[in-house]
Amino acid sequence: MKLARLGHPGEETPVLLEGDRAFDLRGVTADIDGVFLASAGLERAADAHERAELPEIPEAATLRVGPPIARPSAIYCIGMNYAAHAAESGSEPPEHLVMFMKSPNTVVGPFDDVEIPPGSVKTDWEVELGIVIGARANRLASPADARSAIAGYVIANDLSERDWQLAVSGGQWSKGKSAPGFCPLGPWLATPDELDPDDVRLRSWVNGDPRQDSRTSDLIFDTATIVWELSRYLTLEPGDLILTGTPQGVALSGRFPYLAPGDEVELEIEGLGRQHQHYVAAGDREEGR
Numbered sequence: 001m002k003l004a005r006l007g008h009p010g011e012e013t014p015v016l017l018e019g020d021r022a023f024d025l026r027g028v029t030a031d032i033d034g035v036f037l038a039s040a041g042l043e044r045a046a047d048a049h050e051r052a053e054l055p056e057i058p059e060a061a062t063l064r065v066g067p068p069i070a071r072p073s074a075i076y077c078i079g080m081n082y083a084a085h086a087a088e089s090g091s092e093p094p095e096h097l098v099m100f101m102k103s104p105n106t107v108v109g110p111f112d113d114v115e116i117p118p119g120s121v122k123t124d125w126e127v128e129l130g131i132v133i134g135a136r137a138n139r140l141a142s143p144a145d146a147r148s149a150i151a152g153y154v155i156a157n158d159l160s161e162r163d164w165q166l167a168v169s170g171g172q173w174s175k176g177k178s179a180p181g182f183c184p185l186g187p188w189l190a191t192p193d194e195l196d197p198d199d200v201r202l203r204s205w206v207n208g209d210p211r212q213d214s215r216t217s218d219l220i221f222d223t224a225t226i227v228w229e230l231s232r233y234l235t236l237e238p239g240d241l242i243l244t245g246t247p248q249g250v251a252l253s254g255r256f257p258y259l260a261p262g263d264e265v266e267l268e269i270e271g272l273g274r275q276h277q278h279y280v281a282a283g284d285r286e287e288g289r
Contacts, residue, residue, distance in 0.1 A: 264279070
């Protein structure tokens with residue numbers, strides 16, 4: 001099952017997607033959020049659709065695509081989780097999970113314009129598989145137990161300002177990760193039955209030129225291990241988002257220029273669709289784009 005949110009920022013309608021058709025979920029839930037996920041919302045949505053109780057939205061194709069989940073309470077990010085990306089960053093592959101955090105208010109739609117922050121000279125793209133948590137998880141016994149805590153998966157662009165992340169960070173990465181719009185998400189949330197999260201292809205392009213091309217089978221820590229290990233140190237809540245790391249091929253490698261106003265970035269993950277963002281100078285972004 002695939003779920004999305006359509007409409008103006010802050011006014012999105014939750015929908016169930018079937019091919020190119022969208023079905024209104026407002027009879028089931030006000031939004032796709034932690035409350036919905038924690039209350040068997042996915043099962044209720046599937047049941048309502050099977051009973052033909054969800055009205056179709058005929059104008060869905062004309063509506064803005066918002067992020068497929070409402071603002072999460074937390075965004076946890078896993079760093080250097082592909083060996084080749086760790087190498088291009090000048091680091092050895094980590095022995096232990098590297099975690100940092102990204103502000104939840106960075107989440108925007110997959111096709112919204114993104115501002116390059118004032119003073120930024122090193123804004124970088126990062127295609128990542130995102131895990132959406134569906135049930136409260138704390139001190140899980142094993143990675144196998146983690147699967148039942150996962151509601152589904154999304155594409156995320158973990159945008160980063162590398163100078164702020166590394167040179168003026170004070171040793172913590174989040175300063176370079178949390179500018180407005182630095183987490184384009186979606187276009188949809190896919191439930192676990194829709195894909196194998198541990199072996200899908202993920203790619204990115206800048207101005208039509210290939211950048212990243214890898215598979216999640218190259219993750220150092222796989223999705224279940226990430227959820228299990230995080231649960232040993234903190235409590236994951238329904239609706240939380242985990243970004244699992246990015247493969248090699250980013251500007252930090254020194255092989256490509258950083259993003260500038262006018263650039264176009266596309267990202268794709270098998271089974272999760274494709275994103276496309278236009279990058280603009282600070283102050284030039286149009287609301288809802």
